[in-house]
Amino acid sequence: MASVTPAVLEARGLSRSFPGVRALDRADLLCRPGRVHALVGENGAGKSTLVRILTGNQAPDEGELLLDGEPVRFASPREALAAGITAVYQELTVLPAMSVADNVMLGQERTQRGVLDRRSSDREVRAALARVGLGDLDPGLRAEELSLANRQLVEIARALVRRSRVIVLDEPSAVLSGDKLEALFTVVRGLAADGVAVVYISHLLEEVTDLADDVTVLRDGRVVSTGPATGYDIPRIIREMVGRDVDAVFPALAEPREEVVLRVRGLVPVSSTRRPQPVDLDVRAGEIVGVAGLVGSGRSRFLRTLAGAHRREAGTVEVGGRPVPADLRRAIATGVALVPEERKTEGLVLPLPVRANTTLAALGQVVRRGFLSGRREREVFREEQQRLGIRASGPEQGTWQLSGGNQQKIVLAKWLRRSPRVLLLDEPTRGVDVGAKTEIYRLVAELAAEGMAVVMVSSDLPEVLGLSHRVLVCRGGGVAGEVAGADITEENVMHMALASAGAAR
Known part of the structure; x- marks a missing residue:
């Protein structure tokens, strides 16, 4: 032996x-x-x-x-x-x-x-x-x-x-x-x-x-x-x-509506390297647009520019016909919500309890006569805990004590309290286990079915392909092209990302 x-x-x-x-x-x-x-x-x-x-x-x-x-x-x-x-x-x-x-x-x-x-x-x-x-x-x-x-x-x-x-x-x-x-x-x-x-x-x-x-x-x-x-x-x-068999397939997506919620014209993010090509984009109510590309291709920069978190060199963004300023705080007021890639540094205040993080983006819902209502914060947290399946011992648990997947659900809950018209997701399942991924996929599909416009960046290519009505492909700091319908395949996306021959036109 x-x-x-x-x-x-x-x-x-x-x-x-x-x-x-x-x-x-x-x-x-x-x-x-x-x-x-x-x-x-x-x-x-x-x-x-x-x-x-x-x-x-x-x-x-x-x-x-x-x-x-x-x-x-x-x-x-x-x-x-x-x-x-x-x-x-x-x-x-x-x-x-x-x-x-x-x-x-x-x-x-x-x-x-x-x-x-x-x-x-x-x-x-x-x-x-x-x-x-x-x-x-x-x-x-x-x-x-x-x-x-x-x-x-x-x-x-x-x-x-x-x-x-x-x-x-x-x-x-x-x-x-x-x-x-x-x-x-x-x-x-x-x-x-x-x-x-x-x-x-x-x-x-x-x-x-x-x-x-x-x-x-x-x-x-x-x-x-x-x-x-x-x-x-x-x-x-x-x-x-x-503890059970998990069917990790993606949920069926409802057909988008005709209404254009997000309209982008001539958008050029500020870049330290070269000037990307301007981007025109319409995202309809109920539509999920995936954004793919290699690391360094400009995926996250594009998303953050839509949200007002990164400066524009040129172009306009509108939500429901209203101009979206190139300013994060004012963009939020027009109905844009960004779930960032770095949840611990940009999405959460870790020392605060989970009830406080859940309500940070919608304090008006928990303020009574000019003071924060702890009772209302706890109620809001329990509502979101039930809706998203957040695993926490209670409203007072420290956010830093939660697992990565449950922290991500808190970030999602925080923005969903504002009922945004446009939801921007940057690596929504990064560091999330297979069971929680399935839950997040279901949630995103449900939000789209209710009429929300979703733009999602992910380095997980099967995730982009399985959860998108169409896919934008980034390369060299800008959007290199788009695939939709039967052309949404891993081969076509990678050809476009690498600027090789064979991509669908």
Whole structure:
């Protein structure tokens, strides 16, 4: 019988409770060197709590951690880092005002006699950037100038510099596509080949089956099953994650109405590179227009320009015949709502309770005689909790304590309280599990059926194809073309995104 490699880090019987919620219930996890261990489960299954315990961000109520077979208790993330345990979180910690080089070396600065050794640091930074596919990136560039995808890769480069023994990757591919995604997979496989224990968290189950050596499934804080990845296919993982078979097909879409709700003429977003082609667009009541394209193609910039969150170089936007100013606050007043890609920094105020975040965009509904009504806030939250299936212990729970999928539902609820005429969705299911994705798809289809005009950006191409009446394709900072009807195929969209021959005209 072949010997089993001892674990670098082992979790035994870990439990953790929060007010009204048992987030983790006697969970086990083995992190073995040279193996990729996929940790999967719905939002709220306990994955984040388990990772926070592994990395010293939280202490367990029960259970223990073993490092090289010896009990250990990390009192802080610094102690976990010193022991070789690193996490790269879905919500990034790259510091925008610092250079790429300083972000990569953060906390690991090289010195000689008390002075920063820039030459040694530069060699390490360039080597780490090359490993994540950013070999051509200027290390002196400020991080705020990078795309979200490149910031993610910079964060992974930081983990490489630390020479960690265990690396936890939390939804690392959520903002990546194309060559950036391939670079990530190469890095993960390279880390395992170098003897690193990798814990890989992803809602994209194709990645799990392609990359993982081992799989652990969590549900409601408990380990449902664990074992070699060869024993897991996608139907089994989904069934164990949600406790039932899930039909992940997209809902049927109602036919759009004739009324044009959103009219765009000659729109040109301000660009630091080159002037994109002007865009004309009509979106009818009940229509869902998907926006596809590679990372860096200008998808999010286009959406944010429609919302007034990004400046226009030229063009006009109208909702129901009313001009939409190039100003976010005034655009909201005309009936435009933007659900941003970065929910934690742009969509929520994390220290506030869930009731307050739910009502932030519609305070007029919860103000009585000039004062906020806590009672009315709680009522509104419970209404949205029932409508969207938000999993929270109650109105007073901290928003920061919710899983990513439930935080996303809070952002959606916040804007839906305003009954917008135009809903702009930027990566609406990023970091959301398969069960919650199905719920969000159903909700978007229902909102469209009620007459809302929806424009949705997503890097998940099947999502764009399955939930859109027609698809705009971005390339080079602007809209390169459109596909509709029978021409909405993955092949046609990718041809257009890559400017290759063969796209439908």
